[in-house]
Amino acid sequence: MPITGREMKRPQEIHFLSDETMQTGEFLASLASSFVIEETDRRTGRKRYYDTFDWRLFRAECLFTFEEQGVELSRFNGLPVAAIPAGRREQYFWWDIRESELREKIKAIIEMRAMLPLLWLDYDRKTFRVLNKDRKTVARIVLCNEQTSAEGGQLVLPERLSLREIRGYGTVFAKLCKSCRSAGLRPVDTMHELLAQAFSVSTRKPLDYGAKFRVELPDSSTVGEAVAKICLALAETMAINHAGVCQDIDSEFLHDFRIAVRRTRSLLSLLKKELPPEQSAFFQAEFKWLGGVTGPVRDIDVYLLKREEYLAMLPAALHSGLNLFFDELDRRRKSEVKRLRRCLLSQRYQNLVDDWRHYLSAPDSALFAFRRKKRCRAVADKQIKKRFASFVRDGDTITGTSPDREMHKLRIKGKKLRYLLEFFRAFYDEAEVERFLKHMKKLQDNLGAFNDLSVQQQMLAARLSQLDGRTKRSMQIGASLGGLISVLAGKKRRVRSAFQRSYAGFSKASNRDLLIWLTADSRRGMP
Amino acid sequence: MKIIAVYSSKGGVGKTASAVNLAYTAARTGKQVLLCDMDSQGAASFYYRIKPKKKFNRSCLLSGDFYQFIRGTDYDGLDLLPAHFSFRNLDIALKEAQKEKSRKLLADLLLPLKSEYDFIVLDCPPNLTVLSENIILAADSIVTPVVPTTLSLLALEQLLKLLKKLDCRKEKILAFFSMVERRKALHLAVMEKYGKYRIFMKSSIPYTAEIEKMGLHRRPVGSGGNQSPAAHAYDLLWQEIGQRMSEK
Numbered sequence: 001m002p003i004t005g006r007e008m009k010r011p012q013e014i015h016f017l018s019d020e021t022m023q024t025g026e027f028l029a030s031l032a033s034s035f036v037i038e039e040t041d042r043r044t045g046r047k048r049y050y051d052t053f054d055w056r057l058f059r060a061e062c063l064f065t066f067e068e069q070g071v072e073l074s075r076f077n078g079l080p081v082a083a084i085p086a087g088r089r090e091q092y093f094w095w096d097i098r099e100s101e102l103r104e105k106i107k108a109i110i111e112m113r114a115m116l117p118l119l120w121l122d123y124d125r126k127t128f129r130v131l132n133k134d135r136k137t138v139a140r141i142v143l144c145n146e147q148t149s150a151e152g153g154q155l156v157l158p159e160r161l162s163l164r165e166i167r168g169y170g171t172v173f174a175k176l177c178k179s180c181r182s183a184g185l186r187p188v189d190t191m192h193e194l195l196a197q198a199f200s201v202s203t204r205k206p207l208d209y210g211a212k213f214r215v216e217l218p219d220s221s222t223v224g225e226a227v228a229k230i231c232l233a234l235a236e237t238m239a240i241n242h243a244g245v246c247q248d249i250d251s252e253f254l255h256d257f258r259i260a261v262r263r264t265r266s267l268l269s270l271l272k273k274e275l276p277p278e279q280s281a282f283f284q285a286e287f288k289w290l291g292g293v294t295g296p297v298r299d300i301d302v303y304l305l306k307r308e309e310y311l312a313m314l315p316a317a318l319h320s321g322l323n324l325f326f327d328e329l330d331r332r333r334k335s336e337v338k339r340l341r342r343c344l345l346s347q348r349y350q351n352l353v354d355d356w357r358h359y360l361s362a363p364d365s366a367l368f369a370f371r372r373k374k375r376c377r378a379v380a381d382k383q384i385k386k387r388f389a390s391f392v393r394d395g396d397t398i399t400g401t402s403p404d405r406e407m408h409k410l411r412i413k414g415k416k417l418r419y420l421l422e423f424f425r426a427f428y429d430e431a432e433v434e435r436f437l438k439h440m441k442k443l444q445d446n447l448g449a450f451n452d453l454s455v456q457q458q459m460l461a462a463r464l465s466q467l468d469g470r471t472k473r474s475m476q477i478g479a480s481l482g483g484l485i486s487v488l489a490g491k492k493r494r495v496r497s498a499f500q501r502s503y504a505g506f507s508k509a510s511n512r513d514l515l516i517w518l519t520a521d522s523r524r525g526m527p
Numbered sequence: 528m529k530i531i532a533v534y535s536s537k538g539g540v541g542k543t544a545s546a547v548n549l550a551y552t553a554a555r556t557g558k559q560v561l562l563c564d565m566d567s568q569g570a571a572s573f574y575y576r577i578k579p580k581k582k583f584n585r586s587c588l589l590s591g592d593f594y595q596f597i598r599g600t601d602y603d604g605l606d607l608l609p610a611h612f613s614f615r616n617l618d619i620a621l622k623e624a625q626k627e628k629s630r631k632l633l634a635d636l637l638l639p640l641k642s643e644y645d646f647i648v649l650d651c652p653p654n655l656t657v658l659s660e661n662i663i664l665a666a667d668s669i670v671t672p673v674v675p676t677t678l679s680l681l682a683l684e685q686l687l688k689l690l691k692k693l694d695c696r697k698e699k700i701l702a703f704f705s706m707v708e709r710r711k712a713l714h715l716a717v718m719e720k721y722g723k724y725r726i727f728m729k730s731s732i733p734y735t736a737e738i739e740k741m742g743l744h745r746r747p748v749g750s751g752g753n754q755s756p757a758a759h760a761y762d763l764l765w766q767e768i769g770q771r772m773s774e775k
Contacts, residue, residue: 080557083557129601134578136577137599166599168595168596169599
């Protein structure tokens with residue numbers, strides 16, 4: 001067909017703000033001399049905005065709001081995605097929303113995270129239509145007065161005029177835009193600017209938290225300076241997630257907390273020779289403790305998050321047994337969370353936080369005195385090259401018949417290499433590091449999936465062996481776990497067979513060259 | 528994306544009123560809808576107060592270069608492809624085009640719009656031509672208004688024959704009684720006799736002054752604000768169409 005490649009242009013919406021010389025309301029009145037304008041709708045109300053802690057909706061350019069009549073998901077451009085009647089809650093998981101299109105859309109964006117309330121918005125919104133001589137609507141104008149409130153106070157936002165194009169009537173829209181501009185109204189480039197204003201009364205700012213790890217390090221940083229900066233950033237991540245873990249808001253607070261702990265431990269171990277041994281050993285032991293006490297809840301979370309996936313793997317007849325198993329996990333989790341909370345509110349944890357911060361920031365800290373002049377870039381180059389060489393040396397020898405433990409060893413090595421690149425990415429070309437990490441991620445995903453499946457199988461088998469098989473309940477659980485173990489075994493075989501392809505993709509010559517190029521000594525200049 | 532053709536070879540059975548109101552009802556439920564006015568008389572375009580742009584004509588449609596001529600109606604989620612006077616010869620043009628291409632030309636033309644719309648409603652002219660064949664092949668469902676009279680039933684019979692000729696399942700047809708006047712004995716008798724057949728949906732559309740006055744008000748019946756009996760009838764009809772389509 002001749003029509004492939006043609007795309008429909010979406011109607012535009014442009015927002016304008018009042019400035020000192022022209023108010024949008026006055027401007028609208030002045031438009032009446034050139035256009036036929038009719039008010040069609042006026043709405044006043046109060047909305048509450050929600051997003052996940054890591055701004056998943058914002059990143060998807062979506063807004064989730066509660067209003068008296070229910071909850072709504074809309075796009076930044078104002079177009080509604082889906083809405084349903086619902087009661088107000090302090091937080092929403094996707095499963096708190098009844099079965100609907102809205103629930104499916106939300107689920108795809110937020111996954112396992114909770115949506116938390118961020119701010120209130122009181123609005124007074126008038127909609128006008130611009131008519132042609134047939135009294136057909138050829139454009140819409142929305143005049144909006146809003147006030148936001150959050151824990152930081154209240155703010156009246158500047159009056160906003162939004163022009164909405166109607167498909168097929170671009171000429172009128174262009175004329176209206178021109179009139180707005182020539183009247184001195186200030187166009188707002190994106191919704192981001194409006195939201196940034198609205199959030200000025202909140203303690204949270206859009207995208208103030210995300211999973212990507214990046215620390216700015218000048219090329220001249222010494223080892224002590226670089227380690228301090230990286231570890232302070234990781235300590236900050238732990239602090240930010242601490243309250244969410246203690247309140248048990250959602251599983252990802254703990255997940256992110258644990259990643260920060262793991263990264264800290266990894267850095268201390270990777271740069272062991274460059275750091276004061278006594279202090280390193282002390283903190284290494286303390287962070288090992290922290291990793292240990294946060295482990296049990298996360299281990300359970302991994303299974304609970306897979307509830308739907310596991311149920312889908314088994315025939316309906318085995319669901320009741322599996323549900324009993326999950327109920328057991330749920331109960332165990334509750335007591336583990338209590339234990340975890342006690343640890344995170346303990347004096348030992350507080351001491352660790354205080355001592356660690358002091359060690360990382362006090363000018364007289366041993367961290368800055370030990371090998372004080374050694375440039376971190378040289379250490380990073382050497383470590384990355386060494387870890388990469390070790391990784392490909394092991395990876396090259398893995399064949400289809402290699403034992404599972406070789407795969408696990410390779411995964412740990414890969415993780416260390418990835419952490420190094422993430423810690424020190426500021427020393428290198430950002431785009432190239434990203435490119436390398438992207439290639440690496442595919443392989444790491446494969447190795448990670450293989451490890452997860454191995455661990456899951458082992459855990460389920462361990463639980464299976466504990467069952468006495470005398471009660472109906474234990475028989476039911478046993479049957480479900482048995483079924484699950486065999487499905488997981490099939491899955492594990494498939495993941496294992498995909499390894500060679502993933503590895504070949506990663507270890508190709510171009511990636512090897514890229515890493516050598518990245519870590520070429522900066523003093524010698526880049527090739 | 529589902530394509531719904533509102534079609535009957537007989538004129539004056541309420542095709543355009545049905546297409547206009549069903550498209551509006553669908554959009555009101557939050558769906559993205561495109562109403563295509565295939566009838567050169569342009570009644571659907573008139574109801575929505577939409578005139579085609581000057582450069583638009585039959586050739587634009589047949590070459591697939593028609594996206595820019597789709598216009599938004601006064602209602603959220605509802606767009607319209609207006610009719611053009613040159614559509615009166617759409618049959619001849621399609622016949623010419625079909626020398627090289629299949630009868631699925633219309634379906635191929637509409638297919639790229641699937642990412643934009645949930646439903647495309649075709650308001651079809653009353654005839655039994657190559658255009659009708661194209662419409663039948665393009666549509667997922669053919670919504671057929673039948674006035675409870677003998678001649679209207681004859682048109683339904685002809686449609687069934689055409690479907691057989693084109694090797695289409697007769698379940699594609701979703702017929703309903705249109706312009707029903709319950710005070711007329713003939714209407715009641717016809718509905719009594721034929722309404723029990725699966726081809727007919729349970730919902731029907733009454734003959735009301737409100738639907739007649741659409742030409743005066745130039746808007747769908749449900750858009751005036753108050754929920755009228757005619758608007759309610761179209762709501763029920765749309766609901767049943769949805770149910771029937773999901774059963775397939």
